[in-house]
Amino acid sequence: MIVFDLSCDEGHTFEGWFSSSADYADQIAQGLVTCPICGSEDVVKAPMAPAVPTKGNSRSDVVEGRVVEHTASSSAQPIANTPMPKEVTEAFAALAKAQAKALEKSEWVGDKFADKARSMHYGESDAAPIHGQATREEAEDLLDEGVSVAPLIVAVAPPDELN
Helix, strand or coil, rough: EEEEEEEEEECEEEEEEECCCCHHHHHHHCCCCCCCCCCCCEECCCCCCCCCCCCEEEEEEECCCCEEEEEEECCCCCCCCCCCCCCHHHHHHHHHHHHHHHCCEEEEEEEEEHHHHHHCCCCCCCCCCCCCCHHHHHHHHHHHCCCCCCCCCCCCCCCHHHC
């Protein structure tokens, strides 16, 4: 099996598992590969990090035609390589659409999110809808200070990373 990072024309990224590069090309040509978030058929390979070999303390099993890696320290369940149920796909697409609408009038502030949110909370700057990136520690500190923050349900790519 080969795993590719894929992205659609809407900027969503996801993984695709194929038996070979040729299998990927065949499925793309037949329109069988779609974005699990929005259903777009305009899917391409996303840039990927190089593969890292498995540790010596691992073993591989073949489960339902898939290779599943196990390591001595891994207690995670194998991930199913089957399409999500239609209801799940539709619900996730509705959530993504609602989030996109909510963010239309929100300003992307990148890694300055915690500073900007704190500044607005303490009245040092005008309140405005913002979204950006914060570490878990930054988000917890904001919450401890009484600043209202919430994680986004669907990951958002920074504007400078969009094609």
